Amino acid sequence: MTKREKIENIKSSKWINYSGAVDIIKELNDLKTYPKSTRMPNILLVGDSNNGKTALIEKFLSINPASFDNTQEEIICPVVAVQAPPEPDERRFYNSILEKLLAPYKISEKLDARQNRVKHLLEKLSVKILIIDEIHHVLAGPPIKQRKFLNVLKFLSNELKISLVCAGTRDAFNAIHTDPQLSNRFTPRVLKRWTFDKEYKRLLISFESKLPFKESSHLIETGFAQKILAVSEGLIGEISTVIKLMAIFAVENDYKKMTPDMIEKIKYISPSDRKKIIYKL
Ligand SMILES: Nc1ncnc2c1ncn2[C@@H]1O[C@H](COP(=O)(O)OP(=O)(O)OP(=O)(O)O)[C@@H](O)[C@H]1O
Numbered sequence: 001m002t003k004r005e006k007i008e009n010i011k012s013s014k015w016i017n018y019s020g021a022v023d024i025i026k027e028l029n030d031l032k033t034y035p036k037s038t039r040m041p042n043i044l045l046v047g048d049s050n051n052g053k054t055a056l057i058e059k060f061l062s063i064n065p066a067s068f069d070n071t072q073e074e075i076i077c078p079v080v081a082v083q084a085p086p087e088p089d090e091r092r093f094y095n096s097i098l099e100k101l102l103a104p105y106k107i108s109e110k111l112d113a114r115q116n117r118v119k120h121l122l123e124k125l126s127v128k129i130l131i132i133d134e135i136h137h138v139l140a141g142p143p144i145k146q147r148k149f150l151n152v153l154k155f156l157s158n159e160l161k162i163s164l165v166c167a168g169t170r171d172a173f174n175a176i177h178t179d180p181q182l183s184n185r186f187t188p189r190v191l192k193r194w195t196f197d198k199e200y201k202r203l204l205i206s207f208e209s210k211l212p213f214k215e216s217s218h219l220i221e222t223g224f225a226q227k228i229l230a231v232s233e234g235l236i237g238e239i240s241t242v243i244k245l246m247a248i249f250a251v252e253n254d255y256k257k258m259t260p261d262m263i264e265k266i267k268y269i270s271p272s273d274r275k276k277i278i279y280k281l
């Protein structure tokens with residue numbers, strides 16, 4: 001591999017099957033075969049920003065693609081994922097589902113009609129799970145708006161008899177818990193920050209195994225591993241960034257492996273320091 005190829009290889013994103021994600025993906029898979037009932041189980045995936053929620057959803061989608069059922073001559077789409085709009089706006093929310101299903105919509109269409117069309121389409125495509133990422137966006141704002149959206153979630157969950165998987169930050173969790181009916185229907189699954197344990201060391205081994213070095217950098221050696229964890233503040237996205245920056249630094253400077261002193265050399269700024277810099281502006 002040339003230097004450039006190596007750097008491109010380092011930059012490309014590669015999924016790591018860490019056990020927390022494997023468990024949640026298995027649970028999501030089980031939702032697909034849950035019998036239709038008026039009380040479908042829903043999951044609320046909670047985690048800090050940059051800690052793997054969207055990556056997990058994308059992985060789950062990739063193993064559940066849409067297919068064509070030859071006997072029924074219909075498209076079957078077991079899992080649909082949408083991003084909640086950046087503000088609590090029901091119309092835009094339904095639009096994002098319609099857009100995902102490649103269904104046209106008219107600006108003038110009434111909310112009820114839009115809602116019914118979403119229902120009809122999800123049924124037609126045999127959707128079993130509707131994933132809504134960034135759910136905290138629509139659960140933000142004044143209580144009246146929050147309640148409106150909690151009702152949207154209730155409508156989807158009760159009327160469609162499909163499972164909802166919502167992903168978001170702790171704010172979403174708090175908002176859902178203001179409604180006892182919904183909080184009974186949503187099981188929270190948390191993507192915790194990484195701590196210094198066996199799982200974290202396994203993660204480092206996996207990251208290292210995907211890099212194009214012949215020599216081992218021994219990322220799991222205590223000093224090195226602790227340093228990476230401290231600067232990344234336990235977020236998988238940051239851990240990935242720090243390792244990738246060190247790997248690129250090593251390749252660019254013709255080192256055969258990564259070493260702990262490179263953390264200072266890559267000019268990486270921790271998430272909380274980034275915030276401090278911005279506040280000082
Ligand atoms: N299983 C994984 N294997 C490898 N890298 C991962 C994995 N999960 C997450 N990452 C890395 O972490 C980064 C951040 O993850 P992701 O975008 O899923 O965070 P998020 O929780 O959705 O954050 P936000 O709340 O800001 O949307 C990804 O871009 C990817 O580089």
Ligand SMILES: [Mg+2]
Binds near residue numbers: 053055
């Ligand atoms: Mg995300």
